[in-house]
Amino acid sequence: MAQPDPAPSADAIHLNAISKRYGRTLALDAVSFNVRDQELFALLGPNGAGKTTLLHILCTILRPDSGTALIDGIDVAKNPLEARQRLGIVFQEPSLDDRLTVRENLELHGLVYGVPRKLRRQRIEEMLALVELSDWASKPVRALSSGMKRRLEIARALIHDSRILLLDEPTVGLDAQTRDRIWAYLRRLRAERDITVLVTTHYIEEVEDCDRVCIIDSGKVLALDTPEALKRAHGQSLVRLTPTAEADLEAITARYQDRLTARKGNELTLVSDDAFITAFLAEFGTRITALKVEVPSLETVFLTLTGRELRDRAAGAREQTLAFGKRGGEHTR
């Protein structure tokens, strides 16, 4: 007899007023949103926005102070084992056993998720091929570079029938080439398998391709829409210009005080529109050496919404853990 389906719902993830407090920090402030089935959904936010906290609540490592979270219609607080069976997770920090080989790590994952032996063998080969690690299958994980480890973690999250893939900053600390490859895997995966992907990142250029983007800061959802809609609603076009002399700079600054968003050395960034450019060129056209117009981008959306630029962090937790592993431990473990 077939299992009755869980409460039918078109949403892969449903969050309702999730709040979480660490001591005095409010990490999540009544966050609600839905991720639709088969969607590639990005959670974009600066350091400390609460992205990891949210993902940890979804995979039941943390309990929210209030609110409910549903995975495929299953309440993660009430039925954590069922919910977890459907999730594939790639954490921000590494979580491989680096004494085991690549294949052993995948085998172990398959056993732990109850994947039948034949399917397990087949999936392992498939996923190793997907992330281009087939040649490394019998190497111990400690021999892999951090980019390879990241790819292995993605492969591992796909060994079982994960319906929903959660990736916490899968590309952080990796070179541009590896980052592109990881996104290529995710796209290929979505073409081949019915899967919903929720990915967090603070690289703005990465979310352009996603179906929908949720911008989060200080535990609050600031905006949620398709990249195009976000740009239309909150994007501004900007001009970056370099005045000829100090006096010109002063004059422009004084004249367009309310449009000025940033000043770096002698480069000014002003909020622009078509009328502004015409007027500006008529007045200051001869007093600048360079002018660049930037069309609305998610970068400017973010700037408008948060009043801050997204910046690359210094050493993240992941790199710190890796450094810790290199420093000591290895032989004492």
Place this chain on the structure above:
Amino acid sequence: MNGGAMHWRRRLMVQLGGLYGLWLREVMRAFRDTGQLIGGVSRPILWVLILGIGLNPYFRGEVYGAVTFVVPFTYLQFIFPAVIALNIMFTSVQSAVSVIWDREFGFLREVLVSPLSRTTVLLAKVLGGTTVALLHGCLVLVLARFADIPITWADLPKALGLMALLAFALTSLGVVIANRIRSFQGFGIFSNAVILPLYFTSSSIFPLDPALSRAQTRVVYPDWLVTLVEWNPLTYAVDALRGALIHYNQFDPLLGIGIIVTACVVLFSVALIDFYRT
């Protein structure tokens, strides 16, 4: 109805499969740890062959010519079961310490978000440690003929059973301690603060005179030492093991089994409660 039963069985199979996978991981990791293997082999050799054989001649019923007590075994035979316990103790605690590494290096997360219950995860860890410790205990058993201990087919299962229970209790103990240590100070702290004190005060390397009554014992040995030995649960475990291997018991052998089983249940429960709390 039928569907519900299938569902239930499928869940159990997932837990059992996971238990097997994580258990296998523990065992595989232990066999790749050459340091642990070397310790497991050299420790019994030092204790049995060097210390045991070296001290053997001094261990007689005579002190300055006056017979104090006569025992029906040699020193080597006497310490042999205790060396098994020592080897089990080291290995168990060493396996348990990997709890700290799993937490530090993130592997624990991978397991915590899997469909396994925490009971399964902990049980796999403890059973893995138990298996490795039991094998290290058997390494000592191989030296039995150097210690003049004939091991019969009847004794062997008894001894192995006791060793397994002891290993389970000690691995649980190691996990309980490891969970209480937030920063890792190395294995040294365990061996110096837990293993060696437990070992030395368990009547493992010197016998409390079996011929004396309790009151007389307290006259011959300092009071505090007798008290320590009597309060140390390991005393009874070693004693039970001695009963199985050299057929000599200072205490009721059932007492030893009772204490080990109780320790298994209590320590594992404490470890489990800790685990569900974090």
